[in-house]
Amino acid sequence: METKIKYYLQIADNALILSHRLSEYCSRAPFLEEDLANTNVALDLIGLAEAVYEEVARMEGKGRIGDNIAYLRKENEYVNSILVEQPNEDFAHIMARQFYTDAFHFYFFTELCNSKDEFLQAIAHKSLKEVTYHLRRSSEWIIRLGKGTEEAKQRTQTAIDKLWKYTPAFFIESKADVQMLKNEVGVDLHTVYNQWKQKVSEVLYLAHLKIPTSDFLIKGGKEGVHSEYLGYILAEMQFLPNKYPDAVW
Amino acid sequence: MSTTDTQGELWEVFIQSKAGQPFKHAGAIHAYDREMAIENARDTYTRRGEGTGLWVVKSKHIVSVQPNEEGYFFDPANDKVYRHPTFYDMPEGVKNM
Numbered sequence: 001m002e003t004k005i006k007y008y009l010q011i012a013d014n015a016l017i018l019s020h021r022l023s024e025y026c027s028r029a030p031f032l033e034e035d036l037a038n039t040n041v042a043l044d045l046i047g048l049a050e051a052v053y054e055e056v057a058r059m060e061g062k063g064r065i066g067d068n069i070a071y072l073r074k075e076n077e078y079v080n081s082i083l084v085e086q087p088n089e090d091f092a093h094i095m096a097r098q099f100y101t102d103a104f105h106f107y108f109f110t111e112l113c114n115s116k117d118e119f120l121q122a123i124a125h126k127s128l129k130e131v132t133y134h135l136r137r138s139s140e141w142i143i144r145l146g147k148g149t150e151e152a153k154q155r156t157q158t159a160i161d162k163l164w165k166y167t168p169a170f171f172i173e174s175k176a177d178v179q180m181l182k183n184e185v186g187v188d189l190h191t192v193y194n195q196w197k198q199k200v201s202e203v204l205y206l207a208h209l210k211i212p213t214s215d216f217l218i219k220g221g222k223e224g225v226h227s228e229y230l231g232y233i234l235a236e237m238q239f240l241p242n243k244y245p246d247a248v249w
Numbered sequence: 250m251s252t253t254d255t256q257g258e259l260w261e262v263f264i265q266s267k268a269g270q271p272f273k274h275a276g277a278i279h280a281y282d283r284e285m286a287i288e289n290a291r292d293t294y295t296r297r298g299e300g301t302g303l304w305v306v307k308s309k310h311i312v313s314v315q316p317n318e319e320g321y322f323f324d325p326a327n328d329k330v331y332r333h334p335t336f337y338d339m340p341e342g343v344k345n346m
Contacts, residue, residue, distance in 0.1 A: 031256040033278050033289035040292050133291075140284045 005056055006079060006176040007186055008120075009069075010222055012052035013080035016070055018101055019045035020233055025088050037137065041098070044130040048123065055119055071241045075231050076224035081169035083221075085230045089159070092152070095141045096159035099203070102135040104170045107195040111187035120185065139203045146207025157209050164212035171196075174222040257281040258307055262290040265302030270345070272304055280305075 022042035029035035053066035084101060088094050109131055112124035145156040171193040173181075180186025204211050220226055240247060256279035263272035275294045280286035286305040295303060314322050 031279055033256075033280065033293055037289065037292040040296060137288050140288070144282065144285070 001059065003176050003179045004117075004185065005059060006174070007180045008052050008056050008059075010079045010174065010176065011120075011123075012049045012056070012070075013078050014084050014101070014105075015045040015049040015052075017078070017080045017230070017233060018084040018097075019043075019049060020237060021084065021086075021088060021097075022094075025094060030091060038094075041134055041137075044127075044134070048127050048130075051123055067241070071238055075226060075234055078226065078230060078234070079174070079222050079224060080230075081166070081221040082218060082227050083163060083166035083169055085227060085233060086163060086166060087229055090155060092145060092155040092159040093163065095138055095145065096156065096163050098134070099138040099142050100163060100167050100200070101170075102131060102138045103196050103199045103203075104167075104192070105131040106135045107192045107199070108170075108187060111192055115185050115187070116183070117185040135199075139199075142203055142209070143207040146204070146209040153208070156207070160204065160209055161212045161214065165214060165216055165218050168217045168219050169221040172219045172222065177222075254279075257285070258309070260286045260290070260305045261308050261311060262294055263304040263306075264294060264300040265304075266300055268301055272302060275299075277308060278305075 019042045022038050022045070026039050026042070027035060029038055049070065050066055053069045056069050057064045057066050083097060086093070086097055105127070109124045109128045112120055113128065115121045115124065142156065142160075145152045147153070171189045173189055177186055177189060181188055201211055258280065259277055260280055261277050262275045264275045265272045275290075278286065278289045278293050280289045283305075287303060290303055290305050294300070
């Protein structure tokens with residue numbers, strides 16, 4: 001049960017933390033339509049996270065609710081990949097982070113549709129619809145930026161290169177990944193990685209951008225080891241439930 | 250003081266609420282290209298299941314009647330009752346006329 005909960009949390013924490021980063025950007029996009037589009041993605045992700053946290057609360061049977069699990073854990077109990085907590089440096093970084101994550105989500109949820117776990121199978125089908133759109137949007141932005149002005153191209157290449165080193169965090173198998181794959185609940189991350197790599201290469205090619213070749217790779221996240229940024233995110237997210245433990249929506 | 254619009258071109262958005270229904274004008278959005286236009290239209294106007302079809306067209310490509318032409322374009326229809334389909338009995342069950 002504990003392993004299964006860990007597996008659920010890997011899915012939910014990625015969605016929650018990326019959603020938080022996108023929410024920080026609300027009202028700061030270059031123009032109104034883009035602002036709406038970004039917050040739409042944030043809302044899709046928070047919906048995904050919420051459904052999974054509620055299910056975790058139900059599974060553990062300790063009388064907690066989804067919010068308790070989303071907001072009241074310690075930093076090393078969060079198991080999101082280290083990529084999604086990276087800050088909103090500029091629009092190119094936001095889109096590169098989104099693109100890498102959307103491509104991962106797309107192939108991950110495609111595989112998860114075959115899970116023997118009924119809840120995960122249902123959530124995979126539902127999320128796949130949303131994620132298909134997210135991936136289309138972020139792929140097109142990467143292509144548009146890559147083929148845009150000299151500055152756009154250069155900033156996007158910088159973001160693609162800089163965030164590349166965090167991408168293995170999605171694919172390195174945690175103990176929960178190994179166990180859940182054995183139980184036919186989880187997905188084979190090697191398969192997901194190969195498809196992800198293919199898609200990323202395709203889009204970068206179309207965008208006239210270079211595929212990063214750096215082999216300096218950082219693998220944190222799933223085992224609770226994070227970059228310096230997650231602590232600040234949690235401080236902000238946890239301020240309210242800490243100060244007003246009984247607050248309701 | 251003049252401000253330059255750097256948000257891309259203006260596009261008009263049309264939404265079809267159900268298959269078979271006419272597309273209705275919903276509003277306008279900014280976008281730099283076709284893909285972005287259809288996505289911005291989707292994100293701005295159809296997030297709550299408003300439509301099953303979506304058209305976008307550059308605002309500059311829409312030909313419209315100028316205000317000073319309104320008179321001779323629209324007024325002559327008013328005094329000819331036979332131009333209005335009020336002499337037919339509508340069959341029961343026809344909803345979209």
